[in-house]
Amino acid sequence: MDDLVARFRAGEEAAVREVHQRYAGAVRTVARSQLSDPELISEVVQQTFIKAWRAASSFEPGREFAPWLYAIARRTTIDVIRREGRQAHTTVDEEQEAEPGTSESFEHVWERWEVRRAVDELPAGEREVVRLSNLEGFTHEEVAMRLGVPIGTVKSRSARAYRRLASSLRHLDLFANQTGVAHVEGGEAQ
């Protein structure tokens, strides 16, 4: 990761694209938690990576890159909200208000960031199975038909994906209580 950050800091195009591809989804999750306007969400994403590049010279090698970038994404989101001079989602409709991922405080955003990162790090085949099952609501049989693979493959991919996610997210203490993220964000630094 240090090498990638160093190349990112140097403005190497491939590194900038790789950093974006690794973290863009998570950054969008932060922005979408507070904003509904697609243009503002895009602005937050773009500004977050540009600010990160500008500040990369002060990033301490060896540190965790993700929490550092998360802090920038969060601050950028707040700045956009303040600039717009309104609270997030003042124009969203009731359906959007009811969505669990919108119009929420930042209390759970770190949790969402981490979950998004864990999902993005799944192998593509496993991620697609989980997406079709959880977002689209398909059964394993339906997923198998859509992907053109045996149902056993779908089941094994799903099992592996869930184990990976559980392992990746265990540090959030999600499984100990429903407010695990508050525990994480309230922890002592270092």
Place this chain on the structure above:
Amino acid sequence: MNEHDREDELSEDEVRQLDALLSNPDLWDAADPADEDAIVAAILAEAAAEPEVEAAADPVPDNVIPIARHRRWVAPALSAAAAVIVVLLGLGIVNAIADRPVDGEVELALDGTDLAPDATATARIVDLPAGSRIRLDVEGLEPAAPGTYYEVWLRQDAEIGVSAGTFHLRGDGDIELWAGVSLNDYPLVTITVQEEAEPVSSGRVVLKALATGG
């Protein structure tokens, strides 16, 4: 609820919790390729305008001030200051010395990074029985914005460090912090800007210096 035969080794609660998390549409919101192109274009343009940005990659840049170098001028400076104070005391202008130098105290100059290029700070650090006392004199650093604060760290390297406390600079006054480790063992001093409730160092260093020994 999805089919459960994938959850070998996971409890029902764990599966239920994961199902709830994974059903959030935000998780599946695809990144916009146009964003990536815009980011690359902006960074490449700015990088081309500022090729020297790479020079800042050195984790111990030229803002590092060795203790030894400072001690050479600190001692005469303190002597001169002491002489002035004695005169002022004699004149009745000063009736107290709040910050009398302490044996073993070292002075470290911190310089601003790209995040705070106009900032400077002097840290006077002394090992006392209760821990390391750090007195900071900061100049040119903006008060922390609402929702943020500054945090001082003593580090062995970029990975291992101990927080020495926090401050915000929203008013006048001395900054005195304490650390449970010694500058001898943790010679890198950094100050980061933090978001409230941030779980770890943000990595956004605004001031730093390295004590290289006396």
